[in-house]
Amino acid sequence: MRAAHRWYIGKAVLSVSTPTIGVLALQGDVREHLVALAAADALARPVRRPEELAEIDGLVIPGGESTTMSKLAVIFGLLEPLRERIRAGMPVYGTCAGMIMLADKLLDGREDQETLGGIDMIVRRNAFGRQNESFEAAIEMAGIEGAPVEGVFIRAPWVESTGADTEVLATYDGHTVAVRQGNVLATSFHPELTGDHRVHALFVAMVRERAAAGSR
């Protein structure tokens, strides 16, 4: 990919503990995630092709339009390779549309809408309403020290129900908006739009832990 060099955002000096984290770049707010990951001390790069998955230790699925992302993932042969990596334990973090992609089951999705799965949960698409209902609110999130996270919810989904192994990390107005199961993390909201990189730092730590466990 000739234009790739323009996209690399990260530390000039690499150490062994700097993980490489891909951002699924089919569609959505890819750039904001690349910036947030770099700020959280990861080497971040966009990935759009199956062969690019080999180079990454973890993956972020950005916000965007989940129906578009899902369709492109099918057409360009990413669905199965991604499912394979997730099953094998690669850490993944999804925001908004990314959360939808990581749901084992969907409500209000398109009938033919494929997800990657990875978290035992049922997610309702556009659950908080249309754009006029999109909102900001302070969110207390387990695992994030200090002040609440600024939650930016845009035509956001919520988690309708979770399986026994899925940990609820945050709720808003009685609805689950952040979850983790094993190495897979998902939020209804968009930390990448806020300039507060603590949630990305949490994810980078998950990727580091996984890499350390793998090399032992």
Added chain:
Amino acid sequence: MSTPTTQAPETGTARVKRGMAEQLKGGVIMDVVTPEQAKIAEDAGAVAVMALERVPADIRKDGGVARMSDPDMIEGIINAVSIPVMAKSRIGHFVEAQVLQSLGVDYIDESEVLTPADEVNHSDKWAFTTPFVCGATNLGEALRRIAEGAAMIRSKGEAGTGNVVEAVRHLRQIKNEIARLRGYDNHELYAAAKELRAPYELVKEVAELGKLPVVLFSAGGVATPADAALMRQLGAEGVFVGSGIFKSGDPAKRAAAIVKATTFYDDPKIIADASRNLGEAMVGINCDTLPEAERYANRGW
């Protein structure tokens, strides 16, 4: 986790409005005139649809005053698809915009494709919860719209022509002016703001960011997968396709092809594959034979 407390949600913030456009990046927004077309667009992978009564090519052909679409028609499209729905108001017609907001559209396009309602003022877009996208032919125009509250900018191009030449001109103009600002020192930015006829604070912000503070799409004349990829390689973060899809021979196929080329805009092999056997493209109009009065890009200021 501490006891959950529910804080009052804040709607309609600049971050929520601009953030919505960030979610559309890398995608294609398609003009549709019926719920059936909206479904075809969604099936093809559109990130949003623009609901309108007539595509720009037909507005050109029919002449007369072009206005906001019938609310029934917009609601029909909102109910048909799960992706965001945009709709157009006339420039300065803030009551049409109020109506569109009340219908629950996700974005309002204050558009030069419709007949302007005010020849001096655009709508005050800060007054709305629904975000706005506006057209621009150059950086000053883009910044004036952002000052009025636009949360997304698109090149104007020349809608309904199937000719990408004006969209290229406008996007290059905006990118060149941004690049020039990058080289200015603090003293020069005041004069630049005066020349651009734009607020100094926004000019300074653009000089620092090296980009607009909102998402920049391309619109006006995109008709083929290669057109869409061209606009992205020139720096557009996504594309609007108006008449280009449903005025072509095989809309479903062309729509899906343009979506693919927009994501893999820098991969000529994928663009080539997407361009095969698409059937007839829309006929197209040569912009240099278009009379001044019929140029939509001249509307707005």
